[in-house]
Amino acid sequence: MSRRLAPFAATLVALIILAACAGGQTLTDPKEIITQGLAATADLSSLHLNATVSGSFTDSTSGAEISLDGTKASGDFATSGQGHFSFEVPTFLGLAGEVIVLGSDAYVKTTLTGEKWAHQPIPVPSPGASGAGSSGASAWGGLDPKAMALAEIGKLLAKDGVVSKKLDDVDCGDVKCYHVQVTIPKSVVESAEPGSASPMESLTGDVVLDLLFNRDKLWLTEVSTKVTATSGSITAKVTFSKFNEPVTVSPPPSDQVTEGGLNFPGL
Structure with a gap:
């Protein structure tokens, strides 16, 4: 995935941890909806996510076409710091695996690295950084991830040329959803990390994000996008459900855990 697209991939991840109540009023301004x-x-206690990725790009070194079709991930996440996820990248040697997150501990197991789980600590920002003392900051060493994510998204929406547009409401299962489309100009994406090399080196158009929000609760229910470059195109969609449902995650049995990172054979 392009390093130039990293800020917008991070935006997608940030969407998972954001929120504020909005009790029932009809909103028309797209930025206000967002x-x-x-x-x-972000005020949710938990949610379930499903992500799918498809498309292909040409590797700049080998010239080989790399397909991402069938790539998917799903799992449950609690804002208390627990999560259990599974993923599949079938075109990469049939790669599949699981990730367990428990506070500052992560456990990963893949089909390419054996039967045991690899345990690694999750880095936590140092105390005393900006945001110390605000609600939700304790688990992040004094940082408030909600405030940080909102600030970054606000900066993105305020950039010259970035356009937010409210489209017609759509059905989301048995509820109605606001549909907001954010268009990020090619120039904004390509200026994010000038000079970086990547499989998606040169965009052929703007990046468009489609966001769906539950009209009553304002919870984010879906994010989707398609990115096209000279080397190929990638389509991604993330859906969210099972809001505020209990999430119980347990660590793997100790005799099935090894310390340290994953070791992929031949890599």
Whole structure:
């Protein structure tokens, strides 16, 4: 995935942890829907996510076409710091695996690295950084991830040329959803990390994000995008459900855990 697209991939991840209540009023301003909706999603105690990726790109070194078709991930996440996820990248040697997150501990197991789980600590920002003392900051060493994510998304929406547009409401299962489309100009994406090399080196158009928010609760329910470059194109969609449902995660048995990172054979 392009390093130039990293800020926007990070935006997608940030959407998972954002939220604020908005009790029932009809909203028409797209930026207000985004900011209130993202502020409302972070107050959730938990959610379930499903992500799919498809498309292909040409490797700049070997010239080989690399397919991402069938790539998917799913799992449950609690804002208390627990999560259990599974993933598949079938075109990469049939790679599949699981990730367990428990506070500052992560456990990973893949089909390419054997039967045991690899345990690694998760880095936590140092105390005393900006945001110390704000609500939600304790688990992040004094940082408030919600405030940080909202600030970064606010900066993105305020950039010259970035356009937010409210489209017609759509059905989301048995509820209605606001549909907001954010267009990020090619120039903004390519200026994010000038000079970086990547499989998606040169975009052929703007990046468009489609966001769906539950009209009553304002919870984010879906994010989707398609990115096209001279080397190929990638389509991605993330959906969210099972809001505020209990999430119980347990660590793997100790005799099935090894310390340290994953070792992929031949890599």
